[in-house]
Amino acid sequence: MHTQILDILGGPKAFKQNVDSFLSFIEITETGFPIAVAQLVQKRLNLSNKQFSNMLSLSESTFQRRIKNKSSLSTGESEKVVDLSKIIAKGQDVFENDDDFKTWLNSPVLALGNKKPLDLLGSSIGREEILNVLFRIEHGIFS
Template sequence: MSKPNIMTSSTATMTSKLNKEISSIVKHSSFDRKNIAFKNSITYADFLSNKMLMILVIREGVPYSLFNLIQHFTPFSEDSWAKILDISSKTLERYKQTGKRFKSIQSEKIIEMAEVTHVGLDVFGSMDKFKLWLETPNYALGSLKPIELLNDSYGKDLVISELTRINYGILV
């Protein structure tokens, strides 16, 4: 069961910015291109479907410029991001001021939240509906709010699995 692709102008603008940023990161990266297959001009969607490319970006560290775009594209507040990344709001502000790359552990979390958002938008078709789902207790997830599970990888996997079940009409 596939949902209609509802893309508002702000979503289209943000996607365009993400496409440019991902393409620039890949173009200026130091990873060995012969070990992974990708085209010269890569999109954000291509990036999120290429696990090897995600691993390489995580290892190099997500630059603040990419995080900033992902942060604005996701339904998470700055406080939520600080909690997800297990850093203080002040540390997050320092990353912003210096523009430096995030450590691998934080980069992985950033990419994971980008994945969750990508799947959530595919399932619900709008950020508002997806955000409402994230903040509503879910019986299939032990009556927890899905957003409460996003602080670790196993929780993220549970949330994505539930989103996939919803997408296929399998309701618990």
């Protein structure tokens, strides 16, 4: 498990159990992340509740109710948050600056069919392709 991803998710103290291996991380994901972990990722991406709940395939009212009740995410929702954290981590590596990364997320990218990466974060295929483009940028391959 990459420590950078764990840090983006709030570090070991964000979870109610020890996260010392990828197996314990899988267990936490299956149990469901605390909503506060999702909110950290939401904040890092600078997303509204509506945008973020759409990425998790939730209604905004359900997302807000979970925040109010301090509920946990489902396994699938937690996995989406992990995917988003991987993109944040790779974006930080590539751009070395949160502002530059956020600008890139909000700008049309030729390699993504002139779509904004932010608009593709809601699907697993979109998240995977965003990671692929970030890897290509990192390695100097024209994207």
